[in-house]
Amino acid sequence: MSLPRTPSFRLDGKRALVAGASSGIGFGCAVALAEAGAHVMLSARSSGKLAEAVDAIRAEGFSAEALVLDIADVEATEAAIAAQPPFQVLVNSAGVARHGPAVETSPADFDAVFALNVRGAYFLTRAVARGLLAAGEVGSLINVSSQMAHVGGIDRAVYSATKHAVEGFTKSMAIEWGPKNIRVNTICPTFIRTPLTEQTFSNPERVRWIEEKIKLGRIGRVEDIMAAVTYLASDASSMVTGTALMVDGGWTAD
Known part of the structure; x- marks a missing residue:
């Protein structure tokens, strides 16, 4: 009997x-x-922090480079991407x-959040x-969404x-580009400790609410997202498109 083999999670040769x-x-x-x-x-957007991030990855012997870009500037983003060889993997984690x-929502705040989280994300993808389409190549496009895409x-x-x-x-997009073998998915994290979420974690009332909702009983870590993105980027998920991968500790299970 021949055994089935697990598809590779490796991304060698991919940009x-x-x-x-x-x-x-x-x-x-x-x-x-x-x-x-x-x-x-x-x-x-920040060249200084970006350079530090690239240097840290290269110091471990991995391959990385920097591109200073504000995806809310659609025209500049499209020009920058068009000037590059195709990317077989996209992870859009830019957000505000x-x-x-x-x-109390102001129109200015509403417009700023939509400009990056929706308009910028749409045109970057x-x-x-x-x-990929112009080069006739396949790819995996991943938008970092949120558990808040499924609940309030x-x-x-x-x-x-x-x-x-x-x-x-x-x-x-997954429906439109599926015939070309370009997959489009989201990752939906729960609350993850990052610089963006520190304001939330400084509020004891909010922390209690979060801990009550996460069934696994702990706050999420960046490491919890890393395996998920590797899976969606790799051939291991070659039959997965148009879906949301929940990394929410059971928050949305209710």
Whole structure:
């Protein structure tokens, strides 16, 4: 009897772009892809922090370079991606949150969050897909979404709305590009300790709410996302598209 073989999780020979890669989840994703053998282009708005992130990855013997980019600037993003060889892997971890009661949401805050989390994410994903389509190559495009794309949350009406939108365009893009073997998925983390979430964790009431909702009884870590992104980027997930991979400790199981 011949045995089936587990598909490879390796990414040797693949080029990966990680947006929002200078810290937190994005940096963790970049490290994970580099560990799996990809050449990783780290992208973010801050050149200083980005250079530090690239240097740290290279110091471990992995392949990485930097691209200073603000994905909210759609025209500049499209030009930058078009100037590069195709990326077989995209991880979009760039995002912003301006939490507060819905009755206090300002139009400026609403527009700023949507400009990056939805508009920027949409056109970045499209730009990478265009490169793959033009070259006739296959790829895996991953948007870091949130458990808040599937539930609501205190003071998170705008943020939750943006992540619901990401889920919507991800599914539609997956349908459109599936025949070309370009897969599009999301990863939906629970609360992860990063610089972006420190304000939340400084509020004891919010921490109690989070700990009550996460069935595994602990706050998420960046490392919890790293294996998930490697799986979705690799051939191990070659039959997975148009879906959301929940890394939420059981939050949305209710």
